[in-house]
Amino acid sequence: MKKNYSFYQKTEEVYFSTEFAFPIAVIVMASIITYGLLYFFGIALAVIFNVIISFIGSFYFYYFGKSSTAITLDFLIRVALVSVFFLFMDYGVFALVKYQKTDVFNKMYFYLWLAIILGIPLLYYIFQYSRYYYKETKNAGTYIKIYLTVHHDRELLTVIDTIQFVNTVKRTMSDIKLEKPDCFYSDAELKKMDDNSVRNYLGKDAFRGLMHLPFDADVLFISWYSIIEDKYYDIEVPFPFEKMVIEQEKYPTNVSEVLRGKKSKPLNLHIHANGGIRIFNVDGVLIDLPESIPTVISEEERNKKIEIYRDLQDYYRTPKAFEELIEKIKSSNGIEERFLIQNKKFNWSMHISGLKGNNYLDVFDVSFSKYKTEIAELDMPEFRFLPKEIGIVYRGNYLYDWLNLYINTQEIYHCIQEIESGNECSPVSFELVFEDLTETGLKFTIRSGDKFVMFNNWKINIRNDRKQDMTDHLLHIDEDQQKRALYKEAWDLVASKQYDQAQEKCDTIKAIDPGYGFAYFLEVRLLWYKEGFEACYTKQDYFIAKTQHEPAALAHMYNNYGCLYDLELKYDQSLSYFEKAILANPKDGMYVCNLAEIYCKLNRPKKAFEAAEKSKKLGHESPTLHAILESKGLRYL
Missing domain, CATH: 2.60.40 (Immunoglobulin-like)
Known part of the structure; x- marks a missing residue:
């Protein structure tokens, strides 16, 4: 069958590598030494030097690993060929020395020598790469x-x-x-x-x-x-x-x-x-x-x-x-x-409980098929091959494949036979309850009608690093939801002027996450409502420092101080803070609209109109913006 048949043969791409560095370095060093010998001592000594290094190099490579070092004709021929090579390579050095001493330079010989020196390696590379490209194209x-x-x-x-x-x-x-x-x-x-x-x-x-x-x-x-x-x-x-x-x-x-x-x-x-x-x-x-x-x-x-x-x-x-x-x-x-199990579909469903967050399954069945599925999709009975491996993947900042469940399919087959009582069409339910996320925290029940059996022939492998990442992400989500709920409750209390209760909510948010920037925006507004402008100015550096790491909260903070200065008719200071708010969050048109309003108050209609147009492009809508646009920057609400 194999006689006279060809098969795929891998080819190696041709490129210049560091392997060529050593022989090139040797040739360059030999040429430099030859240049000195030619210049100061003449051609005879230069030729003797090249013959000596050819002999030493050939001797090393020819007799390396051999027990006998007797000089042979083959060795002498090799020395002669290497000597001729070195002398040919040194022609450029010879031409340079001759030019320096006699001011005579034979361009034709030099260009011919240079063409050979550069041309042969180039042609060799072109030939090798062409052969590689041809073989790769033929293989493809x-x-x-x-x-x-x-x-x-x-x-x-x-x-x-x-x-x-x-x-x-x-x-x-x-x-x-x-x-x-x-x-x-x-x-x-x-x-x-x-x-x-x-x-x-x-x-x-x-x-x-x-x-x-x-x-x-x-x-x-x-x-x-x-x-x-x-x-x-x-x-x-x-x-x-x-x-x-x-x-x-x-x-x-x-x-x-x-x-x-x-x-x-x-x-x-x-x-x-x-x-x-x-x-x-x-x-x-x-x-x-x-x-x-x-x-x-x-x-x-x-x-x-x-x-x-x-x-x-x-x-x-x-x-x-x-x-x-x-x-x-x-x-x-x-x-x-095992052959029967690998080629037979069973009417089964799977219900998984006890997992937190958004998970999906990687199922590897006995027919050697692997597929992804949502957990809810396996809740419905369907004729499928039995699973032998189930991977649980949590969707977070990235996909955390943190748990693998390995099932002995022959044992699960025996359990199905036991509870089906000969009725192979009756649906079977695999109920997986994770009481805790440990290697022993799973209860696996196989149920058919009113019959059930506890299944214990499984193994769990948990990747603890991925599990910890998942746990941290879930905790972050819980904290974030809690912070958002408290934040909303606090602003509802602000609206009804229950400032002390709102401050309690704010303190609770800061206790959960001291780095939550919007908690400090809430706090500065409460300080404004309870103690006035000067109290806010006094703690200005503190509040800006606390929101520096969170651009959206920092923009709110700058906008807050812009509004304070605006209410005190300090328009130049207000303008500066609205510009800082835009730099912190350039995609929010509200800050640009506030800037347009200040330009109106400073009697700079062209600037006001340009800022208003930009605010509209960013998707902001408000009566003040409409008034500025309609008046071409002359009027605001």
């Missing part, structure tokens, strides 16, 4: 990028020989490189491992990675040996390339579309018992082969594959232990049950 037009995941039940004890997608017309094939199967850990070994290691082992795929699939691939070749079944399968299946959705690769953006090539959605390949294979992606199933006829192999080949697999084991390395493992797997009926 011949192959598409696809992530492939290959999975089989670990208890099948499978040794995969070949997986190749082939275009038999153009004789091209994918570049899937399979590794040896993983060790099969015993129950005793699994108990010694931590939960994450066990999950990674049980969920590990036979292959996962990027492959390059030939355009218009028409055949899938796949072969494997199942030790549990004692059967070898060598399958050739038509591949429906036309069902795949091909897209232009978008990244990296600094590379042309031609070199980026095309891509398609990730493929999943599942190998089942009886020679069954299933290939699918999110768009649908491409190949669904329930079973295949095994291929006869020799006893020698069979034993060799078993030996390869057994040699990878620790616990089951000996023939006796390995035979016991095979008998144990065959009698457990686990392969058949």
Whole structure:
């Protein structure tokens, strides 16, 4: 199958690297020394120097790591060639010295030498880059990028020989490189491992990675040996390339579309018992082969594959232990049950309570599909594959994927069978109650009609850093809502002139968040109403400092003092504070309208009208603004 077939070969981009720095530095240093020798001692000594350094350099590289240092003809030829190279490179130095001493300069020879020195590396780079561009363009037009995941039940004890997608017309094939199967850990070994290691082992795929699939691939070749079944399968299946959705690769953006090539959605390949294979992606199933006829192999080949697999084991390395493992797997009926669960949909819903804030779910089911869903969407019964992993993601300043729930789907299947009592169509409800957000704070109930069972075969993994970020964000939201409610209540009290009660609300806000700028704006207004202008002026620096970090509150504070000076007919001071308010929050048209009013009072109608027009563009509306606009800056309310 592989004979005379080509596959994707990665190319390396051509660029100038620091690897060239050392030889260039050596050549430059040698030329500088040669220049001194030529200038002061003449050409003979310069030639001897170049021969010596050629000999030393060649000796080091030629005899490095060798036990014998006998001078050979091959070595002498190498020294001669290196010497000629150095002498040629030194021609420019020779031309310079000759010009300095004789004032004679042969332009033709020098330009020819310079063209060779600069031209050969440039031509070499152009050639290498052209070859790279050609190969990349050819690859992009011949192959598409696809992530492939290959999975089989670990208890099948499978040794995969070949997986190749082939275009038999153009004789091209994918570049899937399979590794040896993983060790099969015993129950005793699994108990010694931590939960994450066990999950990674049980969920590990036979292959996962990027492959390059030939355009218009028409055949899938796949072969494997199942030790549990004692059967070898060598399958050739038509591949429906036309069902795949091909897209232009978008990244990296600094590379042309031609070199980026095309891509398609990730493929999943599942190998089942009886020679069954299933290939699918999110768009649908491409190949669904329930079973295949095994291929006869020799006893020698069979034993060799078993030996390869057994040699990878620790616990089951000996023939006796390995035979016991095979008998144990065959009698457990686990392969058949997991196959049933992976290919059967159940009528279930899920109700989750005890979570705070806006969360959604990342669900990973037994059919190897992963999808996002709102919690409320799972409240309705629907025929779905059973979930085996549920991630809870909190929506905050960013997405906090803070909790993962891992479910033993075989055990949940047994529970469903127990409470359904043979009625497979009756809906099943999974009720998850988080009594607290800890690894033990979950109650998981499976309910069907009036029957229920407590389900305990699950594990929780909590990312404490993300959980803390979520908790902090929720606390911030609670505090913010509390502050806003108190702030509104305080202003309602101000409106009814209950200033002391409003001050109590203000003090409560400051106790919750001493940095809340609008609390100080409320406080300065209360000070104004209770004690007058002078009390506000006295604490002006204090109030401005307390709102400096919050532009919206600072703008309110400046506007407040602008209004105070306006009421005292100190228009120049008022103008200054309204300008500061605009600088702090330039998008609020109210401050610009106040500025326009002050310009009117200062008898500067042109400025007043310009400011009023700007205020209107910012979306502000008020009777004062309309009066200024109608009067062209001459009148205000």
